[in-house]
Amino acid sequence: MPKLKTKSGVKKRFTVTATGKIKHGVAGKRHRLISHNAKYIRQNRGTEILSEADVARVKSWAPYGLK
Template identity: 60%
Template sequence: MPKMKTKASVKKRFKMTATGKIKCGQAGKRHMMIRRSNKFIRNARGMAVISEPDTKIIKKMAPYGL
């Protein structure tokens, strides 16, 4: 059997931690930041760990890890 391919969109958008959790960029930071509160901007810095049900979906799209 040939190897399964990893979805290109998953490669671009997600990273895996050493413990197997999936990280992604925070949503809602692309435009219209003038109306966002300073608290939102501060809390939305960096990467976020996604939930366990979503992690299962992403791992199916990346069969050999990221």
């Protein structure tokens, strides 16, 4: 059976934690930040854990795991 390909966007945007959860960056931080209030910018700092509804889809896009 041939090797499965990993989607390039997935390997750039997601990482797997030691417990197997998937981390991702938070959207809405690139530009037009002057129109967002300070609480929005502060709460969207850093990374978040991907919701359980989306985990199966992302893991199918990265069939051999992420580094």
